[in-house]
Amino acid sequence: MELNLTRLRRFLSVYRNESFSPAAEDLAMTHSALTKSIQALETEIGTALFERSTRQVVATEAGHRLAAKAQELLAFSDQVREETLSHHPHLRLIAGPAVIDGPLAPALVALQRSQPEARVTVETMPPDVATVRLLRREVHALFYHSMTVASLPSRGQLKVREIIDEPYVVALRSDHPAYRHGGSMDDLLQYRWAVPGFDRLYQSAMAPDREEAFRKAGFPHYRVLNTAACLSLAADGDAITLVPRSFALGEALASGLVTMPISHAPRYAVSAVTLTDAPRMIALDALIAALARE
Missing domain, CATH: 3.40.190.10 (Periplasmic binding protein-like II)
Structure with a gap:
């Protein structure tokens, strides 16, 4: 089945307006031409998309499902057109x-x-x-x-290429007890952690004993969407954060934090x-x- 993109755009206009008349006005076409276009789309798909009455037009279950997918399809179509016509990648x-x-x-x-x-x-x-x-x-x-x-x-x-592999270091305040005592990752799990992007798939890829240790410790206490927020939690609060060694040389030190290596920690890969x-x-x-x- 090949879907006509013009009919999809017209369908979305009717769907949003919940009426043929304002949709036809928005599309600069007659009511009858729009009605025929929607009927052709319903024939093309093989199911009714709207329940029609004298007062309103209500989408069927199939119409609701199509509306969600049609917006994605049309957006992708616009992207393809833009990239085809563009002279620049x-x-x-x-x-x-x-x-x-x-x-x-x-x-x-x-x-x-x-x-x-x-x-x-x-x-x-x-x-x-x-x-x-x-x-x-x-x-x-x-x-x-x-x-x-x-x-x-x-x-x-999927084609997968590992392009970075370096150690993590801990970034924390110089007066944090963890900095005085040091220790392995297991020792440091007793403190509060702030980590960017600690997602479910990452956690599931850990060795079972590692995942269990992290779970019992409630790791991480703060999971936020960027490293800068984690550094702020470490600089202004009592959190510890984990940053790649190359990143620590600039951003962590600029935040007034100290860094230290950590044994048995995952690598930044x-x-x-x-x-x-x-x-x-x-x-x-x-x-x-x-x-x-x-």
Whole structure:
């Protein structure tokens, strides 16, 4: 079944207006022409989309379902048209909060120098939702912690490249008791933690004994969407946060925090995820190479 996009746009106008007359006026077409267009769409799909009465037009269950999907389809259609007509590459990316706050910004600066015409849109969202969008080809690549990536669905359709692997360090106030006593990750679980982007898939990829220790400790006490907020909780409160070593050299010290290495801690490993059959994009290759150098 091939859906006519023009009819879908007309259907959405009727759906939003709950009436044919104002929808026809919005679309600059006659009431009868709009009615025939909706009837053709119903024939095309094979089910009624509206319950019609003399006073109002009410969507059927099928109409409600189509409205939700039609908006996504039309938005994607507009994206395809824009990218087809554009002379410049437009990278659409989804990344974890710690990637956006950490290595992505300097990598984008490097991309700007090597590919000055490239446009980039970066979003963050739960990784399983991001994977659905990648499989729908609504975005070009995902960047998440490698432990999260290991638990993504549909791995057979995904090309995974680990591009960053470095130690985490603890960032905390110099007067925090943990700084005086030090210790392993297990020792530090007794304190309050603030962590960016500690998602369900990351947690499920842990070894069972590790996951149990984190669960019993209530780790993390604060799970927020960016590293800057975690650093503020550490600087102005009693929280400890975990940051990549390269990030700690600048941002953590700028916040007035001290850092210390930690034994038995997970590593900051980031993977780039694309579709196995995706066409090559020079701008994306350049960005991934820049991330790998950061």
